[in-house]
Amino acid sequence: MIRGSYFMKAFLGFLVSLLVVFLMASSMLAFDLFKRQDLVLPRTVFGDVSLAGLNRQEARDLLKQKMQEFLAKPMKLAARGEVQEVSLRDLGISINERLVFEQIPFAKSTPNIKFLLWSLGGQRIMPQIAVSRTELLRIIQEKFPNIPQAKSAHFERDKKNLKITPSKAGVVPIIEPLLNQIEQNIAFLEPRPLLIEFKETAPTVTADDLKKNQPALTAALPKKIKLTREKESWEADFEKHPEWISFEWKNYEVAKDELPLSLQWDAVAFSQFLNAAVSKSLERPAEDVNIVKDENGKISFEGHGNEGRAIEREHLLALVDNAIANKTPSVEIPLITVSPKVEVTADLQDQGIRELIAVGHTRFAGSPVNRAHNIGVGIAKFNGELIPPGETFSFGKVLGVVDGSTGYRKELVIKPEGTIPEYGGGICQVSSTMYRAALFAGLPIVERRAHSYAVSYYSQILGHGLDATVYPPSPDLKFKNDTPGAILIQAYVDGDDAYFKFYGTSDGRSVAMIGPVISNQRSAPAEPLLVPDLKLKPGEKKQVEKAHGGFDALWQRIITTKDGHKTEEKIVSKYQAVPNKFLVGGDLAPPADAATAQPVNPFE
Numbered sequence: 001m002i003r004g005s006y007f008m009k010a011f012l013g014f015l016v017s018l019l020v021v022f023l024m025a026s027s028m029l030a031f032d033l034f035k036r037q038d039l040v041l042p043r044t045v046f047g048d049v050s051l052a053g054l055n056r057q058e059a060r061d062l063l064k065q066k067m068q069e070f071l072a073k074p075m076k077l078a079a080r081g082e083v084q085e086v087s088l089r090d091l092g093i094s095i096n097e098r099l100v101f102e103q104i105p106f107a108k109s110t111p112n113i114k115f116l117l118w119s120l121g122g123q124r125i126m127p128q129i130a131v132s133r134t135e136l137l138r139i140i141q142e143k144f145p146n147i148p149q150a151k152s153a154h155f156e157r158d159k160k161n162l163k164i165t166p167s168k169a170g171v172v173p174i175i176e177p178l179l180n181q182i183e184q185n186i187a188f189l190e191p192r193p194l195l196i197e198f199k200e201t202a203p204t205v206t207a208d209d210l211k212k213n214q215p216a217l218t219a220a221l222p223k224k225i226k227l228t229r230e231k232e233s234w235e236a237d238f239e240k241h242p243e244w245i246s247f248e249w250k251n252y253e254v255a256k257d258e259l260p261l262s263l264q265w266d267a268v269a270f271s272q273f274l275n276a277a278v279s280k281s282l283e284r285p286a287e288d289v290n291i292v293k294d295e296n297g298k299i300s301f302e303g304h305g306n307e308g309r310a311i312e313r314e315h316l317l318a319l320v321d322n323a324i325a326n327k328t329p330s331v332e333i334p335l336i337t338v339s340p341k342v343e344v345t346a347d348l349q350d351q352g353i354r355e356l357i358a359v360g361h362t363r364f365a366g367s368p369v370n371r372a373h374n375i376g377v378g379i380a381k382f383n384g385e386l387i388p389p390g391e392t393f394s395f396g397k398v399l400g401v402v403d404g405s406t407g408y409r410k411e412l413v414i415k416p417e418g419t420i421p422e423y424g425g426g427i428c429q430v431s432s433t434m435y436r437a438a439l440f441a442g443l444p445i446v447e448r449r450a451h452s453y454a455v456s457y458y459s460q461i462l463g464h465g466l467d468a469t470v471y472p473p474s475p476d477l478k479f480k481n482d483t484p485g486a487i488l489i490q491a492y493v494d495g496d497d498a499y500f501k502f503y504g505t506s507d508g509r510s511v512a513m514i515g516p517v518i519s520n521q522r523s524a525p526a527e528p529l530l531v532p533d534l535k536l537k538p539g540e541k542k543q544v545e546k547a548h549g550g551f552d553a554l555w556q557r558i559i560t561t562k563d564g565h566k567t568e569e570k571i572v573s574k575y576q577a578v579p580n581k582f583l584v585g586g587d588l589a590p591p592a593d594a595a596t597a598q599p600v601n602p603f604e
Contacts, residue, residue, distance in 0.1 A: 038108040038346075043122030047189025051104065051125070056346035059104050063125070064343070066189060067095050075191035079144045080171070080198065086143065092135045093182060097341055099128035127186035133175055134313055138271045140173050140196060147171065147198075152205035155221070155242035162218060162242060164210050167203030174199055205247045205261065216259050221245060225323050226330040227278065227316075233330075234277050236265075236320070244269045245324070265320045274311060282333065284308050288341040289356075291488065291503065293348055299384035301490050305356050305501055308338035342503065352389065352485015352505040360437025360500035363460040364429050367496070370409040371426035377407045378430040379491045379498055387487040392446055392480045395431050396472030402427060428469050429498055431477045432458050434491075435468035437500035438479040439571075441487075442511045442559045446478035450573035453548045465516040465553030465573045483507055508562025515555030515571075522550035525579040536585030543582050550577030 040051045040059050049066055051059050071089045103125045141149060148170035156165050174197040181194050210217060222238045222245075238244060247261045254260050286308030293299050312334040319331045344353050364375060378399065387393045402408055402424035410423055428451065435448060451458075451469045458467040468477045481487050485505040492499055524547035536542060555571040 038106050041105040044105060046125040056349060060101055070186060070189055073191050076193040078193055079196040080147050082144055084143050091139055092131055094130045096128040096130050100125060127183055129183060132313055134267045134271050138268045141268055150201035150203060152203040152247060153207040153210050154246060157242055164207050166207045169202055171198035172201045204249060220259060222324050227333050228330055229282055229333040232281055263324045267317060270317055283310050286338040286340040290343040291348060293345050305340045305342060307340060309335045310338050312336045353488045353503050354505050356501060357504045357506050358437050358441030358502040360433045361461055362429060362433045362498050363496055364457050365496040374408050374424055374426035375429045375498060376493045378427045379493055382489050382491040385489040387481045389481055389485055392478055395470055395477035399472060429457060431470040432467040433498045434500045435477055436466055437502050439557060440511050441502050442509045444480045444482060446480055447476055449475040452576050453578055454575040463516045465555050510560045512558040513555060517554040518551050520552040522577040524549050524577045528580040528582055530582050530584045533583040536583055538586035540585040541582050545581035547580045548578050550575050
């Protein structure tokens with residue numbers, strides 16, 4: 001009996017050991033598989049969705065789909081007995097997808113011990129929401145107009161007369177608990193009803209307060225404040241809308257003749273004014289881009305990855321408050337750049353293609369049809385081109401043959417004998433656009449030559465001095481990729497605008513371009529330049545170049561590294577003054593400098 005019990009225990013121990021070995025072997029095989037394929041760790045969830053075992057692209061695509069679906073999903077919003085059906089997008093809520101994606105634990109970047117701990121305990125991906133509190137208050141007020149909002153006494157315009165509107169007792173929404181509920185709903189992907197909490201608020205400023213101080217307050221009321229940005233401006237007309245001004249008691253002891261109330265622009269009125277008058281002109285959404293590499297290695301782009309911009313509303317409100325207090329007549333509207341979302345397949349991410357690092361932009365409005373055609377053909381040669389880290393890129397090498405067989409048409413180019421039709425006229429618009437992308441990326445420029453004289457097309461954006469002429473094999477445009485990863489080029493034409501966009505991995509460097517500074521201006525020579533041409537009949541005359549004044553253009557590029565080190569370089573472009581140039585038939589002896597009056601500088 002004892003012996004049987006002993007053997008039974010030994011057998012069970014053997015089975016347990018075998019099971020442990022099996023589980024360990026299975027775990028090691030799973031561990032190896034996850035590591036080799038760089039999959040999302042086991043037990044990783046977002047809401048009720050498992051991300052475990054997905055690759056980078058699958059995880060990002062699934063997360064993005066679930067987040068966008070949930071932002072559009074209707075849910076109930078309750079406030080003091082009233083119920084509205086809204087989506088989170090209706091409330092101005094967005095999710096910072098980049099911060100969400102950064103939470104995904106992938107096997108390759110996870111130490112072994114963490115891999116085991118995560119496999120046992122799991123991890124929940126948490127949402128990172130973005131919202132303007134001012135906008136949220138405005139939306140709540142619009143959704144629930146019957147809920148009495150607390151408001152201090154204020155002035156209003158009754159035709160031409162200024163009157164005092166009494167204060168109203170009421171409530172003020174408490175934003176923080178609402179945001180917490182929203183984050184919880186997104187974290188679990190559950191559209192549970194949202195409840196807005198309020199606090200009862202007694203007005204701080206009454207009609208009697210305004211009456212006692214009315215002469216001083218009305219004198220202090222601003223008349224108009226001009227809001228400016230670039231070449232546009234808008235007037236915030238306080239004479240017409242004194243209700244935009246709210247009053248608060250100063251929280252310090254005021255001097256004898258000092259006004260005891262401070263003036264502020266009401267946040268909700270401010271937001272309504274911006275939406276009605278300013279937003280459409282200044283704000284634009286970012287255009288996302290999805291970069292895909294197919295099984296044949298071809299890279300394609302869905303979207304252009306254009307940056308958007310938005311008014312920095314809370315900052316502007318503070319600026320307007322300051323302008324009111326200091327009687328400043330105008331305020332510049334602060335804008336923030338809204339980065340596009342860059343979706344990249346996993347294999348390209350492994351090469352370092354993760355974000356937009358630079359944009360080159362030129363405009364060629366007014367170009368002849370053939371020139372515009374050649375720009376489109378030329379720029380398409382570079383779309384999808386990859387520049388490995390450490391490589392010196394040659395524009396001419398990628399451009400290849402430029403003639404009728406490669407789709408180009410004849411257009412004017414700058415040659416020693418004048419500006420004449422030749423295949424590929426307009427290619428320098430492409431090289432100049434790429435040059436700007438390389439400059440703004442902070443890349444070392446290995447080779448670049450300016451045109452012999454200033455060409456108006458290249459000054460339409462940023463002014464003169466940032467052009468690059470090419471005529472393979474020389475002159476060429478060359479620059480080095482000294483970033484941590486590969487650089488992927490997106491190149492396209494949009495109407496009369498040409499773009500080069502560089503995608504890669506930022507190492508934290510920033511670039512400032514200062515210029516142009518124009519100097520040493522020179523008038524075109526009065527005497528025309530005559531060049532004999534045996535193709536013309538004796539006495540026949542043909543103008544091949546119009547006179548151009550000359551000048552020097554100076555730009556300064558300042559590159560600041562992540563640790564604060566600055567590198568400054570000067571970019572000098574010397575543009576010649578050239579006379580009117582004519583081809584003349586017959587045996588006219590050319591001037592000694594006819595062939596060298598300007599260097600070869602074609603593909604204008």
